[in-house]
Amino acid sequence: MRIGLIGYGGVGKALIKLITEKSPALKAQGVNLEVIYIMGSKKGLYNPQGINCAQLLAASKDGQSITIEDTDENREITPEFMLQNKDIDLLVELTSTNKETGEPARSYILKALENKIHVVTGNKGPIVHSYRELAQAAKENGVCLGIGCTCGGALPSVNGGTIEMAGSEVYSIEGVLNGTTNYILKEMEDTGCTYGTALEKAKACGIAEANPSFDVDGWDTAFKLLILTNVVMKQDKKLSDIQIEGITGLTPENIQTARAEGKRYKLIGRTMREGETLQMVVRPEKLDAEHLLYHVDGKNKAVRYESDTLGELTLIGGASGTTAAAASILRDIISICSR
Amino acid sequence: MRIGLIGYGGVGKALIKLITEKSPALKAQGVNLEVIYIMGSKKGLYNPQGINCAQLLAASKDGQSITIEDTDENREITPEFMLQNKDIDLLVELTSTNKETGEPARSYILKALENKIHVVTGNKGPIVHSYRELAQAAKENGVCLGIGCTCGGALPSVNGGTIEMAGSEVYSIEGVLNGTTNYILKEMEDTGCTYGTALEKAKACGIAEANPSFDVDGWDTAFKLLILTNVVMKQDKKLSDIQIEGITGLTPENIQTARAEGKRYKLIGRTMREGETLQMVVRPEKLDAEHLLYHVDGKNKAVRYESDTLGELTLIGGASGTTAAAASILRDIISICSR
Numbered sequence: 130m131r132i133g134l135i136g137y138g139g140v141g142k143a144l145i146k147l148i149t150e151k152s153p154a155l156k157a158q159g160v161n162l163e164v165i166y167i168m169g170s171k172k173g174l175y176n177p178q179g180i181n182c183a184q185l186l187a188a189s190k191d192g193q194s195i196t197i198e199d200t201d202e203n204r205e206i207t208p209e210f211m212l213q214n215k216d217i218d219l220l221v222e223l224t225s226t227n228k229e230t231g232e233p234a235r236s237y238i239l240k241a242l243e244n245k246i247h248v249v250t251g252n253k254g255p256i257v258h259s260y261r262e263l264a265q266a267a268k269e270n271g272v273c274l275g276i277g278c279t280c281g282g283a284l285p286s287v288n289g290g291t292i293e294m295a296g297s298e299v300y301s302i303e304g305v306l307n308g309t310t311n312y313i314l315k316e317m318e319d320t321g322c323t324y325g326t327a328l329e330k331a332k333a334c335g336i337a338e339a340n341p342s343f344d345v346d347g348w349d350t351a352f353k354l355l356i357l358t359n360v361v362m363k364q365d366k367k368l369s370d371i372q373i374e375g376i377t378g379l380t381p382e383n384i385q386t387a388r389a390e391g392k393r394y395k396l397i398g399r400t401m402r403e404g405e406t407l408q409m410v411v412r413p414e415k416l417d418a419e420h421l422l423y424h425v426d427g428k429n430k431a432v433r434y435e436s437d438t439l440g441e442l443t444l445i446g447g448a449s450g451t452t453a454a455a456a457s458i459l460r461d462i463i464s465i466c467s468r
Numbered sequence: 469m470r471i472g473l474i475g476y477g478g479v480g481k482a483l484i485k486l487i488t489e490k491s492p493a494l495k496a497q498g499v500n501l502e503v504i505y506i507m508g509s510k511k512g513l514y515n516p517q518g519i520n521c522a523q524l525l526a527a528s529k530d531g532q533s534i535t536i537e538d539t540d541e542n543r544e545i546t547p548e549f550m551l552q553n554k555d556i557d558l559l560v561e562l563t564s565t566n567k568e569t570g571e572p573a574r575s576y577i578l579k580a581l582e583n584k585i586h587v588v589t590g591n592k593g594p595i596v597h598s599y600r601e602l603a604q605a606a607k608e609n610g611v612c613l614g615i616g617c618t619c620g621g622a623l624p625s626v627n628g629g630t631i632e633m634a635g636s637e638v639y640s641i642e643g644v645l646n647g648t649t650n651y652i653l654k655e656m657e658d659t660g661c662t663y664g665t666a667l668e669k670a671k672a673c674g675i676a677e678a679n680p681s682f683d684v685d686g687w688d689t690a691f692k693l694l695i696l697t698n699v700v701m702k703q704d705k706k707l708s709d710i711q712i713e714g715i716t717g718l719t720p721e722n723i724q725t726a727r728a729e730g731k732r733y734k735l736i737g738r739t740m741r742e743g744e745t746l747q748m749v750v751r752p753e754k755l756d757a758e759h760l761l762y763h764v765d766g767k768n769k770a771v772r773y774e775s776d777t778l779g780e781l782t783l784i785g786g787a788s789g790t791t792a793a794a795a796s797i798l799r800d801i802i803s804i805c806s807r
Contacts, residue, residue: 147777151635283778285632292631293624295806296490296798421784424760429780438486438795439622440787441768445760448779456777459635467634468807 130466133166133211135237136223140251140278141167143455144221149182151459160466166211173206177216208233212240219465221458222250228343228352231255235263242266242274249461251278251454253352257368260359273468275461276360280353281306282454284447286432290361297436299361302400304432305425306353308449309337309344310376310396314413315427317384318393324379346375347396347411354398354411357432362400366409374412387415393423421445469805472505472550474576475562479590479617480506482794483560488521490798499805505550512545516555547572551579558804560797561589567682567691570594574602581605581613588800590617590793592691596707599698612807614800615699619692620645621793623786625771629700636775638700641739643771644764645692647788648676648683649715649735653752654766656723657732663718685714686735686750693737693750696771701739705748713751726754732762760784 132148134141148155148162155162163179174180204210211217220241224234231254238248238255243266250256255263256279267274280286286306290299305311309331316327328345331337343349351371358364376396387394392415400409416423421443425431431445447453471487473480487494487501494501502518513519543549550556559580563573570593577587577594582605589595594602595618606613619625625645629638644650648670655666667684670676682688690710697703715735726733731754739748755762760782764770770784786792 147635154637155635283781285781288632292803293627293799295802296486296494297795298493418757421763424763438787438791439799440785440792442622442624442783442785444781444783446779446781448777452777453779456636460632460778463634464631 130160130162130219130462131217132162132164132219132221132462133168133217134164134221134223135166135168135208135211136221136225136252137167137169138223138225139451140454140458141221141223143451144223144458145182146186147452147455147459149186155463158463160463162462162466165217166206168206168208168211175204175206175211208237212237212244215244215246217246219247219249219462221462222248222252222255223458224252226252226254228254228257228348231258235259238263238274239266242270242272245270245272247272247275247465249275249278249458249465251282251458253279253356256356257352260356261365273465275458275465276356277461278454278457280356281430281432281447282449282457284430284432284444285457285460286353286357286430286444287360289432289442289444290357290434293442294361294434294436294439297439299434299436300402301435302354302357302361302398302432303422304354304357304398305395305422305430306398306432307344307350307396308428308430309341310350311425311430312336312427313345314376314379314384314394314396317379317381318388321381321385323381324377345377347373350396350398350411354400354409358400358407358409361434362407364407366407370407371409371411373410376413379413390415390417392417395422395425397422469499469501469558469801470556471501471503471558471560471801472507472556473503473560473562474505474507474547474550475560475564475591476506476508477562477564478790479793479797480560480562482790483562483797484521485525486791486794486798488525494802497802499802501801501805504556505545507545507547507550514543514545514550547576551576551583554583554585556585558586558588558801560801561587561591561594562797563591565591565593567593567596567687570597574598577602577613578605581609581611584609584611586611586614586804588614588617588797588804590621590797592618592695595695596691599695600704612804614797614804615695616800617793617796619695620769620771620786621788621796623769623771623783624796624799625692625696625769625783626699628771628781628783629696629773632781633700633773633775633778636778638773638775639741640774641693641696641700641737641771642761643689643693643696643737644734644761644769645737645771646683646689646735647767647769648680649689650764650769651675651766652684653715653718653723653733653735656718656720657727660720660724662720663716684716686712689735689737689750693739693748697739697746697748700773701746703746705746709746710748710750712749715752718752729754729756731756734761734764736761
């Protein structure tokens with residue numbers, strides 16, 4: 130399987146490391162991966178005989194980023210160049226998320242699929258904005274579109290609702306889908322601190338971003354809920370179909386009152402059938418200890434499906450960090466290789 | 469996909485009902501299933517143009533078993549006849565479990581695989597005794613062996629450790645894998661009754677069998693743990709490698725003392741790496757509320773994996789009953805059709 134990688138940030142680098150380290154075990158399973166393109170935001174590498182990833186990694190000093198330099202200085206290694214060459218079997222798309230339009234990732238993915246190239250992406254943007262179009266292109270061209278990483282990384286939320294619920298009708302999706310808010314709420318619960326103090330601690334630990342709005346205002350959860358709803362329940366919903374409320378309005382009193390009642394606030398994303406329509410909502414909810422999502426601790430995420438013939442299924446887990454996200458990309462790659 | 473079914477008990481009948489009811493939805497997904505053989509313990513049906521399953525089901529009065537009669541009285545429809553004809557793509561094997569040798573199911577499955585016929589089974593016997601041999605035969609012949617139903621039915625425990633952990637190294641498996649014992653322990657906890665009283669209630673509800681030894685002495689859990697260990701951790705262990713203790717020795721005092729400590733007894737099956745060796749054990753353990761398996765209530769089952777790169781994953785769920793078991797067979801069939 131000849132792979133081209135666009136996007137060489139934390140997850141991209143972790144993926145190259147993982148492919149290099151796991152290569153012998155993967156070969157033993159019949160999975161042969163050869164990376165022939167690696168593209169960062171400015172420069173790219175191309176070796177049709179396979180990039181020596183071990184050497185590339187060794188060239189990186191601890192804590193330093195790996196510089197990508199193509200050996201042939203006259204050519205410019207771009208996504209367009211790669212997609213014109215058509216010499217890869219699988220594109221790994223890990224560029225930064227464009228939340229408004231999903232571009233340019235959407236165009237890269239679409240072009241690859243139209244050229245009968247499998248795609249695995251960790252990028253929510255194109256999947257939130259164009260899942261139907263991209264899935265249709267994959268189907269028409271007989272190739273696969275792997276999106277497991279876009280909804281919780283290592284937590285197999287997409288597979289959980291598709292492969293593991295195959296043949297049943299899923300009529301509700303419910304999840305604790307965002308790690309940052311789960312951490313902040315736990316911190317407020319354990320220490321009695323304010324939202325602001327918990328947020329600062331999350332920033333200091335590298336859990337919350339400098340601009341935390343996407344997480345704490347519920348957008349990240351909404352993006353994931355939208356993807357799961359469209360994929361698992363075969364819908365074509367938009368973000369505007371979701372009623373979204375974040376956690377910024379929760380006071381220490383709210384949290385401690387809940388605690389005194391034996392309850393916990395969790396930022397829940399939920400899609401439920403109500404008659405002929407679907408209700409989609411993201412909001413903080415007080416859960417009691419009988420609810421499995423009550424027990425999703427700070428470092429984990431979870432999703433719960435209810436179905437007609439396979440009953441209910443709750444998946445809890447999913448390590449965070451770039452290695453786990455890269456491992457979820459690798460899981461999708463292996464799944465495609467095994468078809 | 470032309471299907472032959474051996475074993476027309478509760479799960480077999482539920483599967484035929486499910487395939488009939490779900491047929492339009494499956495066709496829309498590109499999954500076309502045609503059942504051409506159905507074999508009960510004494511008689512069989514064969515129609516190379518596809519058995520009219522709706523008619524077969526309609527012929528069954530409520531509460532009555534469906535009588536299978538082949539239209540041509542001169543031929544005898546047997547597994548041997550079917551496997552000689554070689555006109556199916558997939559065998560569904562649902563005969564009674566032979567715990568000692570796995571036969572004759574093992575031979576049927578092996579013969580089918582050698583004839584390049586996919587197999588889906590819900591039968592623990594052949595998988596406990598001959599998984600390596602059967603998996604090897606499937607691999608050599610380029611076909612699939614679906615065994616999801618053998619380890620908890622609707623709970624996707626096998627897929628959870630294989631597909632969902634692909635590319636990582638699983639270093640521990642832990643589960644509440646048996647519904648009957650989970651029900652009995654819950655009953656003892658809730659009512660303070662003895663093991664014997666709880667067992668009688670479980671029998672009256674149809675949860676425990678007339679001879680409950682296989683469940684309550686830990687064998688069912690051990691069978692499932694063995695299958696998961698061999699499949700997920702790529703081992704070739706035997707039942708004799710597992711230290712097995714059932715729940716019959718637990719007193720109401722044990723249960724209530726645990727309860728007073730905020731703990732619960734669960735019958736746990738666990739495989740863990742200890743240095744170069746694997747420790748495999750089935751025994752009742754007191755879990756505290758921090759442990760996710762503490763929260764697996766009477767009707768559910770659960771399994772938890774720990775891995776190097778994908779972190780931990782706990783799957784909780786899996787409705788019980790023949791429809792859910794049949795739905796897990798259908799899940800494996802769809803997975804094979806989608807390859």
